[in-house]
């Protein structure tokens with residue numbers, strides 16, 4: 001009887017030691033992702049990726065790679081109402097130094113001039129072209145108005161950031177052959193998204209947003225969210241999404257890291 005009690009106690013001690021160590025390992029592996037040396041490893045890994053020439057005159061919906069690489073993209077749109085940066089999202093990107101591409105519209109750029117200029121200095125943030133006035137139907141514009149939507153925004157962003165935008169995203173995702181051909185003649189590849197995150201809906205909870213992303217994400221995915229205050233759950237969901245992707249060995253790239 002006495003022996004049984006001793007054995008039982010030994011077993012409990014063994015089990016609690018094992019569980020304790022297991023917990024320790026999990027904690028260590030989580031924090032591992034946030035160290036500076038890991039960031040260097042990620043940087044080195046992405047620098048090995050071979051750049052490809054993006055096709056012109058078509059919509060690009062994924063990255064040309066079989067590797068576990070994804071592009072995290074955000075839209076900074078302003079159409080009818082004044083819009084501002086979502087600081088929960090922006091601060092998280094800066095804190096973790098996450099490579100991201102932000103598609104900015106001209107009105108948004110002018111309204112958020114100082115902040116845009118500041119963040120464009122970070123080498124992990126790329127700013128691209130999302131049209132001047134964010135009119136949601138580029139297909140309804142005549143040629144010169146559409147050219148103006150692209151070039152005028154290019155000028156505004158260049159004035160603020162000192163860099164010329166290289167890629168375009170249609171406001172609302174609407175386009176026709178004419179607008180696509182105009183972008184081709186202006187040497188602008190069009191980058192859209194692999195699946196809609198739906199973060200512009202007030203009905204989507206952070207948990208739902210996270211689940212939708214982890215269910216659909218795969219190698220080469222281009223993820224899309226909003227950083228203009230219209231990504232209602234994005235700020236809360238982003239750390240969950242980011243940690244999931246890191247833990248599953250996805251690497252983050254800006255568009256200019258993968259396209260020429």
Ligand SMILES: [Zn+2]
Pocket residue numbers: 075076077130134171172
């Ligand atoms: Zn937009």
